[in-house]
Amino acid sequence: MAMQLLFPTRIYQARLSARGWRALNARLLRECRQLRADDRVGRRWSAGNYPGGYTSYSSAHRMHALSPTFAALSRQLDRHVQRFARALQFDLRGRQLLMTDCWVNIMGAGAAHAWHLHPLATISGTYYVQIPPGAPGLKFEDPRLERFMAAPPRQSTARRENRPWASVSAQAGALVLFESWLRHAVAVNTRAAERVSISFNYNWF
Ligand SMILES: [Fe+2]
Numbered sequence: 001m002a003m004q005l006l007f008p009t010r011i012y013q014a015r016l017s018a019r020g021w022r023a024l025n026a027r028l029l030r031e032c033r034q035l036r037a038d039d040r041v042g043r044r045w046s047a048g049n050y051p052g053g054y055t056s057y058s059s060a061h062r063m064h065a066l067s068p069t070f071a072a073l074s075r076q077l078d079r080h081v082q083r084f085a086r087a088l089q090f091d092l093r094g095r096q097l098l099m100t101d102c103w104v105n106i107m108g109a110g111a112a113h114a115w116h117l118h119p120l121a122t123i124s125g126t127y128y129v130q131i132p133p134g135a136p137g138l139k140f141e142d143p144r145l146e147r148f149m150a151a152p153p154r155q156s157t158a159r160r161e162n163r164p165w166a167s168v169s170a171q172a173g174a175l176v177l178f179e180s181w182l183r184h185a186v187a188v189n190t191r192a193a194e195r196v197s198i199s200f201n202y203n204w205f
Pocket of ligand 1: 116117118184199
């Protein structure tokens with residue numbers, strides 16, 4: 001008997017190099033909070049679209065081009081994205097995979113992030129700045145789900161790769177990368193403390 005496992009959906013997880021990530025996160029956290037304080041347009045947008053939270057997605061989404069601190073983060077992320085692209089065996093000849101967007105998410109108590117994907121991008125991801133103990137990770141959905149129709153449900157004890165949803169935990173100093181078409185969500189932050197992350201897109205030019 002032979003069983004082949006085809007068409008994998010890859011999720012890349014890594015930590016920033018041990019040297020200096022705490023200091024970088026302290027600076028990022030200060031700048032994320034300062035941005036929220038300064039960004040009236042973003043706060044108004046978040047009030048309507050991101051209850052209980054703040055995101056600069058609609059107002060300041062190129063932070064890597066505005067802040068040397070975010071630029072330093074982006075240089076580290078570049079290396080991980082290249083590694084992920086090699087694992088996916090992308091043929092990137094003739095064009096470059098570059099960061100196009102980089103924005104701040106601050107989830108207060110009760111904030112959640114509904115299912116979505118990232119249009120107009122190739123690889124997306126999140127870097128975690130501050131994660132209270134017990135705060136939610138990132139949940140992914142099987143991209144074939146809409147084709148399952150009459151497929152039976154999976155056993156409650158099914159292996160992780162056979163389940164229609166899977167979560168990866170969030171940890172300060174860690175990053176998660178995925179292909180931008182993969183739907184994902186963040187469950188409600190039930191902790192009193194703020195969950196702070198930086199999301200980003202890379203596109204192939
Ligand atoms: Fe996202």
